[in-house]
Amino acid sequence: STPPPGPAAPAPGPSAAPGGPANPAGAIPLPPDQNGYVFIETKSGVTRCQINKDTVGCEAPFTNSPLQDGEHANGVSINTGGKVQWVLGNLGAIPTVKIDYQTYTAEGWTIIANADGTRFTNEATKHGMFVSIDKVNTF
Numbered sequence: 466s467t468p469p470p471g472p473a474a475p476a477p478g479p480s481a482a483p484g485g486p487a488n489p490a491g492a493i494p495l496p497p498d499q500n501g502y503v504f505i506e507t508k509s510g511v512t513r514c515q516i517n518k519d520t521v522g523c524e525a526p527f528t529n530s531p532l533q534d535g536e537h538a539n540g541v542s543i544n545t546g547g548k549v550q551w552v553l554g555n556l557g558a559i560p561t562v563k564i565d566y567q568t569y570t571a572e573g574w575t576i577i578a579n580a581d582g583t584r585f586t587n588e589a590t591k592h593g594m595f596v597s598i599d600k601v602n603t604f
Contacts, residue, residue, distance in 0.1 A: 582596055
């Protein structure tokens with residue numbers, strides 16, 4: 466007979482596969498389209514973002530964004546190296562996936578969404594940004 470199970474030991478996390486970082490444990494993968502892009506919309510429906518292996522760009526009616534040509538920028542992007550760019554723009558009619566308050570992974574980025582905003586972290590460089598209507602923090 467088998468002994469009764471003892472206290473469960475925490476399962477080891479996934480190990481990084483050669484050539485790429487591991488997905489965070491429990492993260493929901495978001496597959497890219499044929500061009501390598503993932504398009505998301507936050508649960509609030511206010512922020513939309515496009516993600517590829519090099520860059521995350523988000524569009525929202527930001528309240529404290531810098532001025533671009535006399536108007537508040539409505540777009541912000543960050544690349545894997547941590548370079549931030551504010552723009553006036555429109556992502557247009559993109560095929561977004563609405564995300565919930567959970568953790569996702571897309572094209573080498575970890576996405577952590579909650580009611581306060583959405584955090585994007587590049588899994589290789591650890592650069593990224595936290596995006597909300599009222600503030601954008603980059604790291």
